[in-house]
Amino acid sequence: MESAELLDLWRSALYTMALVASPFLIVGLFVGLFISLLQAATQMQENILSLVPKLLSVGLVMLVAGSWLMSELTGFAIKSIGSIVKIGQGGGL
Numbered sequence: 386m387e388s389a390e391l392l393d394l395w396r397s398a399l400y401t402m403a404l405v406a407s408p409f410l411i412v413g414l415f416v417g418l419f420i421s422l423l424q425a426a427t428q429m430q431e432n433i434l435s436l437v438p439k440l441l442s443v444g445l446v447m448l449v450a451g452s453w454l455m456s457e458l459t460g461f462a463i464k465s466i467g468s469i470v471k472i473g474q475g476g477g478l
Contacts, residue, residue: 394468401461405454408446416442 420435447454 390468390471394465397461397464401457405457408450408454409443412442412446413439 416438417435420438424430424434
């Protein structure tokens with residue numbers, strides 16, 4: 386396997402990781418920001434008030450986009466396994 390193919394596999398891994406993680410991070414960020422503003426306005430500083438809505442929103446993202454995220458991960462796994470087979474047939478790096 387040439388270094389260009391290895392770098393392409395690495396780039397693909399980073400892209401897939403960012404693609405799969407971004408919906409959870411974005412939703413968690415906005416829900417956390419909203420809850421923080423709400424807590425600041427009401428002066429209620431209870432930790433559980435920020436944890437429960439974040440957990441529920443991440444669960445909702447999993448419910449809505451779970452099949453798409455799983456298809457992205459499956460596609461990456463198939464591509465990676467194909468590259469591993471290519472390494473095995475080519476005799477290594």
